[in-house]
Amino acid sequence: MNRFQGGYAGRILYVDLTDGTLDSRPLSRVFAEKYIGGRGFSSRILLDEIPAEVDPYSPRNVVVIASGALNGLPMPSASRLVTATKSPMTGALGDSISGGYFAPELKYAGFDAIVITGASKEPVYLFIKDGEAELRPAQHLWGCKVHETHQRIAAETNDEDTHVLVIGPAGENLVRYACVVTDKESVGGRCGIGAVLGSKRLKAIAVRGTRDVKIADPPRFKKVIDDYLISIAGEAWTESLRRLGTPFLTEHRQTLGIWGAKNFQSGLVEGGEKISGEVFRKKFLVKPLGCMACFIRCRRYSAITAGDSPFYTKGPEYESIHALGAKPNITDPETILRAHHLCDEYGMDEQSAGSAIAMAMELFERGLLNRNQTDGQELVFGNEEALLYFIDKIASRQGFGDLLAEGTKVMGEKLNADYYAIHVKGLEVDAADPRKQETRALTYCVATRGACHLRGNPYIDEFIKPEEAKAYFGTAAVSDINSLEGKGKMVAWSEDWVTLSDLMGICKFAWYRSRDFSMLVKRGLDMVAEAYQAATGIPMTSREMYRCGERVYNVEKIFNLRQGFGRTADYPPERFFKEPLPTGPAKGAVLNRKNYDRLLNDYYEARGWSPDSGVPTPEKLKELGLASDEIK
Amino acid sequence: MAKERIWYVEDSENMDQICSRCRMCELICTFHHHGVGNPYRSRIRVVALGKGVDIPVTCLNCEDAPCVNICPTGAMHRPQPDSMVIVNQDVCIGCGMCVNACPIGAVILDPGEGTALKCDLCDGDPQCVKYCPAKVLKLSGSAQFSKHRMKGFARLLQTQTINTETG
Numbered sequence: 077m078n079r080f081q082g083g084y085a086g087r088i089l090y091v092d093l094t095d096g097t098l099d100s101r102p103l104s105r106v107f108a109e110k111y112i113g114g115r116g117f118s119s120r121i122l123l124d125e126i127p128a129e130v131d132p133y134s135p136r137n138v139v140v141i142a143s144g145a146l147n148g149l150p151m152p153s154a155s156r157l158v159t160a161t162k163s164p165m166t167g168a169l170g171d172s173i174s175g176g177y178f179a180p181e182l183k184y185a186g187f188d189a190i191v192i193t194g195a196s197k198e199p200v201y202l203f204i205k206d207g208e209a210e211l212r213p214a215q216h217l218w219g220c221k222v223h224e225t226h227q228r229i230a231a232e233t234n235d236e237d238t239h240v241l242v243i244g245p246a247g248e249n250l251v252r253y254a255c256v257v258t259d260k261e262s263v264g265g266r267c268g269i270g271a272v273l274g275s276k277r278l279k280a281i282a283v284r285g286t287r288d289v290k291i292a293d294p295p296r297f298k299k300v301i302d303d304y305l306i307s308i309a310g311e312a313w314t315e316s317l318r319r320l321g322t323p324f325l326t327e328h329r330q331t332l333g334i335w336g337a338k339n340f341q342s343g344l345v346e347g348g349e350k351i352s353g354e355v356f357r358k359k360f361l362v363k364p365l366g367c368m369a370c371f372i373r374c375r376r377y378s379a380i381t382a383g384d385s386p387f388y389t390k391g392p393e394y395e396s397i398h399a400l401g402a403k404p405n406i407t408d409p410e411t412i413l414r415a416h417h418l419c420d421e422y423g424m425d426e427q428s429a430g431s432a433i434a435m436a437m438e439l440f441e442r443g444l445l446n447r448n449q450t451d452g453q454e455l456v457f458g459n460e461e462a463l464l465y466f467i468d469k470i471a472s473r474q475g476f477g478d479l480l481a482e483g484t485k486v487m488g489e490k491l492n493a494d495y496y497a498i499h500v501k502g503l504e505v506d507a508a509d510p511r512k513q514e515t516r517a518l519t520y521c522v523a524t525r526g527a528c529h530l531r532g533n534p535y536i537d538e539f540i541k542p543e544e545a546k547a548y549f550g551t552a553a554v555s556d557i558n559s560l561e562g563k564g565k566m567v568a569w570s571e572d573w574v575t576l577s578d579l580m581g582i583c584k585f586a587w588y589r590s591r592d593f594s595m596l597v598k599r600g601l602d603m604v605a606e607a608y609q610a611a612t613g614i615p616m617t618s619r620e621m622y623r624c625g626e627r628v629y630n631v632e633k634i635f636n637l638r639q640g641f642g643r644t645a646d647y648p649p650e651r652f653f654k655e656p657l658p659t660g661p662a663k664g665a666v667l668n669r670k671n672y673d674r675l676l677n678d679y680y681e682a683r684g685w686s687p688d689s690g691v692p693t694p695e696k697l698k699e700l701g702l703a704s705d706e707i708k
Numbered sequence: 709m710a711k712e713r714i715w716y717v718e719d720s721e722n723m724d725q726i727c728s729r730c731r732m733c734e735l736i737c738t739f740h741h742h743g744v745g746n747p748y749r750s751r752i753r754v755v756a757l758g759k760g761v762d763i764p765v766t767c768l769n770c771e772d773a774p775c776v777n778i779c780p781t782g783a784m785h786r787p788q789p790d791s792m793v794i795v796n797q798d799v800c801i802g803c804g805m806c807v808n809a810c811p812i813g814a815v816i817l818d819p820g821e822g823t824a825l826k827c828d829l830c831d832g833d834p835q836c837v838k839y840c841p842a843k844v845l846k847l848s849g850s851a852q853f854s855k856h857r858m859k860g861f862a863r864l865l866q867t868q869t870i871n872t873e874t875g
Contacts, residue, residue, distance in 0.1 A: 149745035150735035150839075177731070184746060236756075237748070286748045286819040294743035318724055362760035363723055366730030371841040373728045377760045388759055 079105055081292035081613035083145050084113070085183045089209055091202060093276050094135055094194030098209045103188055109614055110701065112621075113145035115578035116628045117189050118160035118171060123631050125193070128638045132164035132268070133250065133275040135195035141182070141241070141281065142190075144581015147368075148183035148289035149297070149611055152304050153586035155179060155367035157258065158578060159241075162639075163267040164252045165428065165483055166502035166526045169635040170267030173530075175367035175375070178258040178283065179581055181239040185285030192278065201229065201280040206287060214279040219245060221421045222257045229282050238284045244423020246471045247274035251481040253428035257420060261375075261390035262367070265425040266503060267525055292613030300607040304586075307599050308371060313589040317374035318364060322394035323353030333660030334509040335402040338457050339434040340498045340651060343509050344660035347407040351397055355409050365390065372585050378413060389417040395506055399430030404437055405457035415463055422471035431504035432480045433466050435487060435496050444493055451475040498649045500527035501641060510648065511657055512665040514675050515563045517648045522567070522679060524632035530584060533570035537563065539591040548593075560671055564678025572625035573600050579624060580604055627700045630692055633685070634702070643690050646676060711790050713769040714752065714827065714834055715853045717846045720860055727844050729754055729762040733836035740835040741825075748819055751827040752836050752845075764836070764845060767814040767827040769793060775806035775815055775826070784824065794828045797821075 078086035079102065090099040111120050118140035130136045139161045146154040157179035163170025182190070186207035199214040212232075217225050225242040239259055247254035247270030254270030257263050264270075273279075291297050308314055316324045326348065329335045333343040345351070356378070365375035379388045392400075396416040406412060419426035433455075439445040440455040447453070451469070453462045453476075469477025479487055484504055488497030498505050503526025510517035515534040523531035537557045545554035545562065548569065553561035573596070577587040582604070590596055605621040608614065636645070648667060656666040680687050684696030697703055719725035731754050734747035742749055752766035773793050775784045783800035786793045802822040806815045815826045827834075829847065837845045846852075 150732065150739045152732075180745070180747075184748065287746065288742070288749075288820065289745035291739070291744055294739070298739075361723065363726050364728050366728040366732075366841060368730065369732050369735055370728075370730045371732070373724075373730065373841060375728075379760070 078290070079103075080108070080290075082290040083149070083292070083608070083612035084108060085143075085148075085186050085188045085287070085289065087187050087207070089187045089190045089204065091190060091192045091209070091211075092194045093192065093196040093200070093211075093278060096196070096211055098211070100187070100207065100209070108145075110624065111628060112576075112579035112608070112624050113147075113188065114142050114156065114158045114581050115160070115171060115173070115575065116624065117142045118158050119169060119628050119631045119635065121189070121191055122160055122162065122169060123635045125191070126162050130162065132162045132167065132272055135276065136193070137162050137272055137275075139192040139269065139272055139276070140189060141192070143179040143182045143188050144579060145608060146611060147581035148180040149291060150301060150369055151582065151607060151611075152301065152308065153367070153370045153372060153583040154581050155370060156578065156581045156583055157182075157262070157264065158581075159256055159264040159269045161267070161269055161272045163502070163525070164250075164271050165266075165268045165485070168501050168524070168526060168639050168641055169632050170269065170525050172255065172264035172266045172269050173578055174256075174258065174262040174264040175370075175583060176239075176258045176262030177368050178239045178241055178262070180289075180368050181283050181285055183285070183289045184287050185283045186287055190281065192273075192276065195275060196277040199277045199279050201282060202278065203233065204281070204283045204285075206285050217279050218248060221245060222423050223260050223421060225280060226257075226260045229280055233282055233284065235284055238282050240280055240282045242280040242423070243270040243273050243278075244421060244471070246422045246424035246481075247271055248279075249471065249473045249481070250274055251424050251470055251473065252483045252486070253425040254423055255425045257423055261365075263420060263425075265427060266528070268425070270423050291611050293610045296610035297607065300603060300610055304599070304603055304607070305371060307595065307603065308586055311590055313585075314372055317372050317585055320353035320357055321364065321374045321376040323356050323376070323392060323397055325394040326352045326397055329398075329402075329508055331661065332512075333657065333662035334512060336398065336498070336505060336509050337402045338405050339403055339431075339438040339496065340505070340509060340649075341438065341655075342659060343511075343657040343662045343665070345402050345405065345407065348402075350407045351401045351409050351412060353394075356392060356397070356413070359409055360413055362388070367583065370583065370586070372583070374585055380410065380413060387417050389413065389420060391420070392416045395427055398506065399427040399434075400463065403430050403434035404459075404463055405434075406460055406463055407458070408460055411460040411463065415467055418464065418467045422467070424471060427506050428483050428504055429467060429470055429480075431484055431498065432470070432482075432487060433463055435484045435498070436466075436476075436480060438496050439491060439493055444491065449476060495650055498651060500648065501636075501645050503527045505649065509652075509657065509662070511652050511667055512662050513557075514560065514667060514671045515567060517652060517667055517672065518564070518567050518675050518679060519570075521648050522571075522646050522676075524629065524636060531571055531574065532567050533574050533588050533596075534563075534567055536566055536570060536593060536596070540593040544593045560675055560678075562678075564675055564680070565682035567679055568682040571629055572622055575625035575628050576600065576604060576621060579628065580608070623700065627702065630696070630700055630702060633690065633692065637689075637691055643676070643688060646690065648672070711769055711771070712829070712847055712849050713792070714766050714829070714837060715846050715848055716764050716844060717853070717856055718844050721863070725842055725844055727754060727762045727764055728842055729756060730841055732839050732841060733764055733845060736835045736839045740830055749816075749825065751814070751816070751825055765812060765814065766836075767793065768812060774809035774811065778805045778809040780805060792827065792829045795824045795826060797823055800824050
């Protein structure tokens, strides 16, 4: 019996792989109201279920797969699936959030989330259909790449509407940054979720459902849909994304000179025009795709049809081009697309793979690695063959690939070359070079899953009006891009607000992309609170909704503090303090340590965390309903 | 007035005006008719053929409709000569003969109720047309669709003529 009027499927599936038990438990209403869904569910469950001493590869580690509160409804861009665990990359809280069709399907199958513990002796896959679940043997799938695994499971279920989340050989071989892939297309890339599933010998999860996700007040929900669509229509950002997908950002990075080129040695890619979004569109685009209910349609569906090894692939994303192009300094678009496809096929995060190879290239050029260590390869920047060669070797952990499969943090430790490992908490820096602005760096560094550009939205200072800045952050200085005043508070606010998208299951591109602050508040708080109420019938003001985001962020912080990630873990890699960018429009840009210290203080203060340790104060915990007795 | 139905109209000149498999048509269809989220009760479905081919499929509104002809209770009927074939839910017994007879699979049995579901054009304001992000679904008669196809063919002829002229 579903205790909710709508929105939620009303049950959580608990899977213990050690003894093979499957237990469907009702979703608690109190829990739902406090944590909403998606990343809220996953973060709180991980905090409760994983003691500090548990190794990420231990059977006692837990993987949570969660739908957002609005997944499964005709809510624009509500497609996002949360996969979360204690990350083997960082040892901190790790999650990876992807689009596609799996999250809604999980709801149609009767579950809001799956909680996976233990480890199976033999490879298995989980099959879920309309409230029932079973573990099936997967010995015959072990070793299969992503496409093949998907096809074979789809054939076994004999139902084309089955949606499947799989790991590839990289996950089986415990490549530290192995990912999960749903329906051959949607990649939950970061934090090594696939490696943890590999350690549990869970090859896949297939899900199929035909049940309704109810809506408490359909006419009210219809109005939200219409208002939401009006709010995203005409955003310049939406148009660019449809035309070029996230690769439209390549031009932005090149123009500002803030690529992480050559392992963050340069902000410019020499020959960057050869790997622009326009080039990828012209050469490879078959058509744009949309995830479930998406009006943006940023996904690329690309193909190389000529030559010996033709393929179709979803992608590339901007991040593919950044990690497999800019970082290793590869400017051949076909190599980048091929490398991207290979990473997807092996089931590993292209961002970490590209970062590991780029770091090794720098070490090789600096003489800190030699041919004897690199399988005889001339591992220099721009070596296309070496990039493709090592993607193969990483997936199978052969030769030098075995070390590359550990990620840059471990490589830095083992090769005594920490300085060249460009990561925060163990997760490599993505998106762009933050040296130009401390606020950008702060966002990457305080992100609760390690370096991440999606955990906050520090770009607000580019467009917020002085009066809005004063009202929201207490000082008009926030509207000055060069001022640090109030920026700690701005970053904290943006994190809590962005977190809500991950609780709802709505894509960030339909969420926070606007250059009008009042629109960010309207779309990201007011409309979403309204959608939540219309769907679930649960009363929720914008203010309470914002609190839920803040609560989840604090839960994640507590998880990480318990793992020993204190203030020093919230700092950027040394390179960003020591080396000014050498060329291009951002030439000379370098982080200032004093500024960063101050910004971090302000940020902690705005959050109600102790300045020395980052520990939330008892008052803050009480305010958020996280008093210590509730935390195991 | 000519018989109307939903046509899938992609624009060969514009890569962005093509079904992108977002399934909003499915979601909005079920929402409109049943007030819930569930694409598997939708009367329009996006069929994915792979290699980037995704085609929304729904009722063709056949002139000599096999579903109407075979229906044993008269539930499946066309109220007016030019209107859409619809189901009278009070009379439908869920035998599924219409599902059998439909040459394109446009009739389904409701996973919940067990009775026949098919496109009813939402009383003249089809929601899938209204909400399709790519604007590739159109409500029209066959003449307009033919004209659209002719236009595409004419463009092709034009380029071929130009190519011939320029040698």
